[in-house]
Amino acid sequence: MSTWEDNVRKVIPYTPGEQPNQPDMIKLNTNENPYPPAPGVERALRELETDTMRLYPDPTAGDLVHAIAERYHLKDEQVFVGVGSDDVLAMSFLTFFNSEKPVLFPDITYSFYDVWADLFRIPYERPALDENFHIRKEDYFRENGGVIFPNPNAPTGVELPLEDVEDIICHNRDVIVIVDEAYVDFGGTSAVSLIEKYDNLLVVQTFSKSRSLAGMRIGFACGNAKLIKYLNDVKYSFNSYTMDRTALAAGVAAVKDQEYFEETCNKIIETREWTKKELKALGFSFQDSKSNFIFASHETCPAAELFAALREKHIYVRYFPKGRTENFLRITIGTREEMQKFIDFLKEYLK
Amino acid sequence: MSTWEDNVRKVIPYTPGEQPNQPDMIKLNTNENPYPPAPGVERALRELETDTMRLYPDPTAGDLVHAIAERYHLKDEQVFVGVGSDDVLAMSFLTFFNSEKPVLFPDITYSFYDVWADLFRIPYERPALDENFHIRKEDYFRENGGVIFPNPNAPTGVELPLEDVEDIICHNRDVIVIVDEAYVDFGGTSAVSLIEKYDNLLVVQTFSKSRSLAGMRIGFACGNAKLIKYLNDVKYSFNSYTMDRTALAAGVAAVKDQEYFEETCNKIIETREWTKKELKALGFSFQDSKSNFIFASHETCPAAELFAALREKHIYVRYFPKGRTENFLRITIGTREEMQKFIDFLKEYLK
Numbered sequence: 001m002s003t004w005e006d007n008v009r010k011v012i013p014y015t016p017g018e019q020p021n022q023p024d025m026i027k028l029n030t031n032e033n034p035y036p037p038a039p040g041v042e043r044a045l046r047e048l049e050t051d052t053m054r055l056y057p058d059p060t061a062g063d064l065v066h067a068i069a070e071r072y073h074l075k076d077e078q079v080f081v082g083v084g085s086d087d088v089l090a091m092s093f094l095t096f097f098n099s100e101k102p103v104l105f106p107d108i109t110y111s112f113y114d115v116w117a118d119l120f121r122i123p124y125e126r127p128a129l130d131e132n133f134h135i136r137k138e139d140y141f142r143e144n145g146g147v148i149f150p151n152p153n154a155p156t157g158v159e160l161p162l163e164d165v166e167d168i169i170c171h172n173r174d175v176i177v178i179v180d181e182a183y184v185d186f187g188g189t190s191a192v193s194l195i196e197k198y199d200n201l202l203v204v205q206t207f208s209k210s211r212s213l214a215g216m217r218i219g220f221a222c223g224n225a226k227l228i229k230y231l232n233d234v235k236y237s238f239n240s241y242t243m244d245r246t247a248l249a250a251g252v253a254a255v256k257d258q259e260y261f262e263e264t265c266n267k268i269i270e271t272r273e274w275t276k277k278e279l280k281a282l283g284f285s286f287q288d289s290k291s292n293f294i295f296a297s298h299e300t301c302p303a304a305e306l307f308a309a310l311r312e313k314h315i316y317v318r319y320f321p322k323g324r325t326e327n328f329l330r331i332t333i334g335t336r337e338e339m340q341k342f343i344d345f346l347k348e349y350l351k
Numbered sequence: 352m353s354t355w356e357d358n359v360r361k362v363i364p365y366t367p368g369e370q371p372n373q374p375d376m377i378k379l380n381t382n383e384n385p386y387p388p389a390p391g392v393e394r395a396l397r398e399l400e401t402d403t404m405r406l407y408p409d410p411t412a413g414d415l416v417h418a419i420a421e422r423y424h425l426k427d428e429q430v431f432v433g434v435g436s437d438d439v440l441a442m443s444f445l446t447f448f449n450s451e452k453p454v455l456f457p458d459i460t461y462s463f464y465d466v467w468a469d470l471f472r473i474p475y476e477r478p479a480l481d482e483n484f485h486i487r488k489e490d491y492f493r494e495n496g497g498v499i500f501p502n503p504n505a506p507t508g509v510e511l512p513l514e515d516v517e518d519i520i521c522h523n524r525d526v527i528v529i530v531d532e533a534y535v536d537f538g539g540t541s542a543v544s545l546i547e548k549y550d551n552l553l554v555v556q557t558f559s560k561s562r563s564l565a566g567m568r569i570g571f572a573c574g575n576a577k578l579i580k581y582l583n584d585v586k587y588s589f590n591s592y593t594m595d596r597t598a599l600a601a602g603v604a605a606v607k608d609q610e611y612f613e614e615t616c617n618k619i620i621e622t623r624e625w626t627k628k629e630l631k632a633l634g635f636s637f638q639d640s641k642s643n644f645i646f647a648s649h650e651t652c653p654a655a656e657l658f659a660a661l662r663e664k665h666i667y668v669r670y671f672p673k674g675r676t677e678n679f680l681r682i683t684i685g686t687r688e689e690m691q692k693f694i695d696f697l698k699e700y701l702k
Binding site: 002003004007008009011012013014015016017019025027032033034035036037041042045046048050052053054055056057058059083086087090094095096098099115116118119145146173174175176180199200208212213214215217230232233234235236237238239240241242243244245247250301311313330334 | 353354355357358359360361362363364365370379383384385386387388392393396397399401402403404405406407408409410434435437438441444446447448449450464467469470496497515524525526527550551558559563564565566567568581583584585586588589590591592593594595596597598601648653
């Protein structure tokens, strides 16, 4: 080994879901939205003058920050934007989790949390979800260096009621509590309403799921102005201009079309409820999901087998083959037609 | 102060050049390219289907990596891409500079280096440039935790000859040496040719200057495959998808149009040489610049005064009012017409 390797930060990276590209595929593996972005996004991108690309974008991402603030009835200084919620969360770990005490997050959760903690050498502990994959709020009522959990949780889809979220925040006023709401728009209740009340709360959301913009990389955080200022200081110490001109334009257009947003979210919720019934009838069990996916296990057919069989038909779902989740598949909700084909395949396969 | 603030990483961020937006302005303050991106960029952006924005982009940025590798006669695994060279450099500091010994960079240089070092708590020392703002290579022939310098240097524009760059690399085989070539395409000699020979060399470049894509946020690094792998591991531990679909498409189109690239770089070089003559005739002095800017000082008129007078006429240049640079202005090379107006103003003002 070269001696320069002694100084290298060696990490085990997060593995994103695969991005297959088959013309006939049904892609239910990375929780993308099956509907295109709001019509205004196409217009906004078409109207951008390519000549302006020679100039740096607005480092404050002012228009996008303002559009988000307006939508959530916040002040601009209560909003931070980044390159997808992963960028926002990475910056948040770096900014807020600098204690010697462990940061707390569930044992079954978004598998990037421990990767960020390892990257930045942050100690952490992972209280176990209960036997029904629910967060036990009392596990977070103890000394720690910060708290983070998704709500609804991923990959389980289970929502923690807002009063329990608030209880966790109340028991942790001396550290930052991050509620990662990547999936909240599919029927969950947001904690954004609590940020005026608790200066230690950061709520993170994304445009990748409910706003159909995974390909544009836009995420945001809401919190009190002081907290957002600290986050921006770290961001400006990392990269002055994270959001490019196209992402800024697309993001503003997406957030302004509330009607389209509600329409597509509602369609996904309807399809999810239909899928739940079909899956139950086929012998699957799962906790009630408030997200755009269902985390399900079959009574007889092992998840590994189903995963492979689906894959062979170019139906892609996500499988986390270890520990307590090894017999579960995470199935993103696609269009009604896609889910019909998925269910049809299962009916045939499980016969 | 709330107790949660104890755990906050408190930093003093980098201050980017201001981004004024006056219709009649002459913007010579952030080293942008005065010419639009290659014509293929417009086409590539127009051809993108907005519907695909609902899907995540390729996390490996494969097409862009391949286009860059092809252009520089490298293998794909020798190329890393990021959200501007700032993102690439931030990731590099995090990945490679983990020694307890100080990282070395010049006292007068890109003012983001010490910000990254402070952010990641990396010790550093800053050997002084000589009285003519040249790097003294011998200053880097000593124990350290890594070396980084821009070549040509910023904001001085001075190039270190390639044999001196190689000499610095040779004297530092046990650490990573990063050559930041943001401005190399305006007449400098790249160290990319040395990466096969030295496994501790990382060369970083950007699409923001010579490829007129500051607004799209694209930078890249070249190095041996092992080094690039370490960098990718850290990137995948930070954010799986840093490059959005539009940046990937625009970047590929830009790098493929070699003819346009050479044409615009040559125009800027010509205008720079013309500007040098005019500035000299007006009583300015400066080191010879191989970049798309000139770092100049006037024999009688203080930089602060000139900066303000120019600004009043909506001619924006960059001014770093401290230490050895407090009597210098960094003047980006615009179009010939812009530089004519700039020189005309100076002629009138200094009369």
